[in-house]
Amino acid sequence: MTDLQRADRGTTSEPAGGGATAGASANAGADATAGAGYVDWDFAASAGRRLAPPGPKAGRAQIERLVAELRDATERAVEPVAHTSGLRAPEEAPTPLVVDRGGWIEANTASLRGMLGPVLDHVVTRRKDNQPSETAQRFGGRMTGTEVAGMLAWMSTKVLGQYDLAPEGTPRLLLVAPNILAVERDLGVDPADFRLWVCLHEETHRVQFTAVPWLRQHIVDAARELGTELVPESDQMSQRLQEIVTALPGVLRGESDITQVLATPEQRERLAEVTAVMSLLEGHADVIMDDVGPSVIPSVATIRARFQERRKGSGGVDRILRRLLGMDAKMAQYRDGAVFVRSVTDQVGRDGFNRVWESPETLPRAAEIADPAAWVRRVHG
Template identity: 55%
Template sequence: MNLVDWDFAVTVGSRVAGPGPDVTPEEAAAAVVELREGAERSTPLVRDFTGLHAEAGTAPVLVVDRTGWLRANADGFSKILSPVVDRLIEKKGPPSAFAEAVGTRVTGAEVGLMLGFLSSKVLGQFDPFHDPYGRLLLVAPNIVHVEREIGADPTDFRLWVCLHEETHRVQFTANPWLGSHLLAQMHAVADTIEPSALLDGLRRGAEVLRGGNASVLDLVSTPEQKEILDRVTGVMSLLEGHADVVMDGVGPTVIPSVAEIRTKFNQRRKGAGSLDKLLRRLLGLDAKMAQYRDGAVFVRHVVDKVGMEEFNAVWSGPETLPSKAEISDPDAWVARVL
């Protein structure tokens, strides 16, 4: 049984996303080659800067279009939601074939609307839940669109994006427990939400994209759910902040225009219709992206205070990860862990 018709979600999402910027076949081929080379080039750069050792070539690098990103994420979400499906069957039994067909079609349309919007914004993503070692996705149309929009040097911008996403690959590959821990937290959240409430949340998310004021986080109301969400927020803040620190730290040695890129990219994040604003509205948490920025502040503060080698104690296990509160108070983390 499925809660969502994932194939239909991809179909709807692809229509919402559109094809991306106009490029010639030669430009498209050159972008694919340069992104693959950038990902490969990033591996030793990230290793040398972070001190984290992740075997090269373990996760495939996929340069995809928007539909490719949609399919990958539909596959990932179907795995994450599988515990909810199992719980639904345990509590209510399987629905009739007709009810399942109609219900999954409706939720497929709602999920497709959300994923389609996101697929036109995301530049890259490391999927740690893809067997056996994850996979690195680079969304070529979106990268080309942004580099044109901010007037960045294409070679510099593509390597800059690759550094960020390669850092995520290294985080999970050098620390194999991390993906399992994050997946367990997601399953824990899913297990506390009633299936009917989850379906309502999907519809609320679509309503937000149509201009409504609903919030998917309305589903997270119990102390147990909030505690889990705080743990996930702490982990995501760390991962995103660490990747930002690495891409900007490595950047000056290999990317001549990195300072200009960062300035223009940050200005773009503030623009109308940006991923920043979408996440704030969709998640009902205005501080979400601010927390990601706080992650970079956390990493820089700890590294400046104790050095990168001591900072890497953060990757020892779940117990050494910063809490949401410690992200805003890095000295508290240093006192507790170091």
């Protein structure tokens, strides 16, 4: 038996870190920017790899079958998703990449580096008269890199698939093989059906970001703008820290969301608009995967029921980490977004729903996610 986290590195269509290589290469010049020293990204990637728990045990032959089946499932998902969604990825869109947990960590470190670079540059510009010494900055960058590594190592065990936006690199769909194997074992579902079901969801994300050419940059810009707004001014830092310390117990008890702690009322409004778009994307992917399911996945109803139960069943420590990282809110996005997509489609049909992809102005607003009829009235008249 062998550790899947390491063993599938030689069986992917590229090295397991291939998805990260493009992003890291494109970010090679990022170290010259003003905010580069705030996070030691190279250390974050290497430490995250070391910290990531081992994947499930599997023999070499089983690993090779898993990777081959995931590649095949990504191809089989293309036509059903295109037919059901009315969207199709262009021919030049990069093919999905099967990765291990370390490969996912490298890709996401590169993406965070690209996403946060302009935000950190803005921080440096605002505080140019109050900069730490080079030694202090180097130590701080290593400490922050350690925190990033810990976060990514934990998340690398949770993610089944992800469309990596790669702000300064090559965007690409990633499938995390060890986690797919672990979850299908945990749920006791048919492996072939489950792998295709996951690929239907992730192919929908690939279609969203490649068939709608403006969407990726729109989300990157919105995230960067919001990140810049969330950084407090120097004279507000002590007050904000006190507010966070005071409110944190409520977050841990599930009484409030982490964003309620980190953001001002005005920032929460902006965050709500970004969250509305993410709810749309996740809900749309869930709807498509389930609508396709019955025709190509015999056990889709069983998979969905067991998967939903698993989402509810987090243990104590796991639940605390989910709250601190805002992942409880992520679960709500799947639910709320799916309700929005189904409601709008019931009212105006698939083509009427697809007007949502016309421009940033036709994306749902925060209030419209909970009131789909309001979106229909605004967009369709």
